[in-house]
Amino acid sequence: MSFVGDPRPPAPTPLQARQQRWLAEVLGVPLPADLPAAPAAARSPWVPVSIAQSTAFDSVLQTRLAQGASEKDARQQAAEIARLVATREQVEAWRERLPALRLADPARAERAEALFKAFDRALLAQDVYFDAHVPGLLPAGTQRLDPTQAKQRYGLGPDMLNNPGNGYYAALYETTDPATGQPKLLYVNRGTEGALNDIGTDVVQALGGPSAQYEQAMLNAVRLARDGVDVEYSGHSLGGGLAMAQALRTGSPATTMNAAGVHPDTLARYGVDFSHAGELIDAYHLEGDALNRLQDGGKYLLAAGAVAGLGVAGIALAPALVGLPAVQGDRHALPAVHAPTQEGDQYTAGEAYGTLESLWPGAMLEQHRITTMIHSLAAQAQAELPP
Structure with a gap:
């Protein structure tokens, strides 16, 4: 087809293409005929370029x-882990700018340090999804304890950190507290990850009944406190909810990522509430x-219900789901x-999600x-x- 007058409009950017596919899928807007095909995978391959x-x-x-996954x-x-x-x-290199920032802008330096700390905890929340530490993934100066070390140093045996019967799993890590220079224990709970029904699992476990995983997590925390x-404490998703309960039960700090909310009844059984969460x-x-989004009172509730694997049932259950407990604490959105992507050995940070996307x-x-x-x-x- 030839064009007369105005030139052919520029091809949509990858972000615009993703947004147009979203509109077509959710709102029924037709796709432009010349829209590039969707990529085969949401996450492009990553070719390792360092020893780590x-x-x-x-x-x-x-x-x-060894666990039976396909080679693909x-x-x-x-x-994904190499990425x-x-x-x-990259973060280790960026940390080297902190001394100059502390002199120039102490407030920004404090925010950056808090984000670096959260980044370190998030790496552990990823590592705990594996049964043994991933070489190269842990932050500098942090080591994961094996079951024998955890038992010898902290009295938590393998059956207390890994219970196939109720699905509970946690790992212990040691690092050095930058404020005191003393050793510090980081207790990280495994959460839910990946499949659509994982978020549905978080929803069910947040509805208030007794939970063997929460009880075991808090029992271990009480032992350490005594x-x-x-x-x-730390964790992602369900693991973040477990860490929240441990912190409130014992008065120890916690850092959580995309955490599941803890039902008040879970804590009330032990005479604990959310008054010190912040x-x-x-x-x-x-x-x-x-x-x-689902826990925070129903914003985009129907879409979140679909993601949780609830489908039509999610729409029917919408009034009940609005009452799910929200995450407590000092919240950071x-x-x-x-x-990120790579060009040769060049690291390029990923672009931000668009509003519609x-x-x-x-x-x-x-x-x-x-x-x-x-x-x-x-x-x-x-x-x-x-x-």
Whole structure:
């Protein structure tokens, strides 16, 4: 077809193309005939370009293959973890700008340091989804304890941290407290990740009945508190809800990512409430996270219900779902960014989610993932730093 007069309009950007697909899917708007085809995968491959990235890739690949994953799926997850290691390497380089920022703008430096700390905790929340630590993924100066070390140092045996009967899983990490220079224990709970019914699981567990996972998590926390252990709790999704309960039960701090809300009845059984949540808990969530949208009183409730795997039942249950408990604590809402890309060995931070794009159900699910949280925390921290 030839054009007379005005030239052919420019091709849509990838962001515009994603938004137009969302409009077509959700609102019934026809797709332009010349719209580029959707990419085969939401996350492009990542080729390791450092020893740490290669080591992480090989470790995850072999682990997933041994667990029975297909080679395609194993390689995709291995590449995703290698990409996280690349982001960690970038963050380590960005931290070197902090001393100058402390002198020039102490307030911005304080915000950047808080984001760097949350980034470190988010890396652990990713690592705990594996049964052993991923080489190259952990923050500098942090180590994961094996079951024997956890038992010897803190009295928490393997059956207390890994209970197949109720699904509970946690891991212990040690680091150095930058404020005191003393060793510090980081207790990280495994959450839910990936499948559509994972968010549905978080919803069900937030409705108020007794939960074996919550009871075990709080029992372990009480043991550590009685021994006077300096500990901080963390986790993503359900793991964040468990960390919140542990913090409120014992008065220890917690840092959570896209956490599930804790029902008041879960704490009331132990004479505990949310009155100190703001002092104890730093609760980070991405603005488009499906779980927090659902818990925060029904904004975009129907879309979030679909993401949670509830479908038509989600619409029917809408009045009940509005009453789900919201996350408590000092809440930090962050804009989400896509995963970084690479050109050769050049790292390029991912672009921010568009306003319309972030409302697409698939995008809300993507924003619930711990990987998206990690990349978004890194981008937010970088924004606080001087060039």
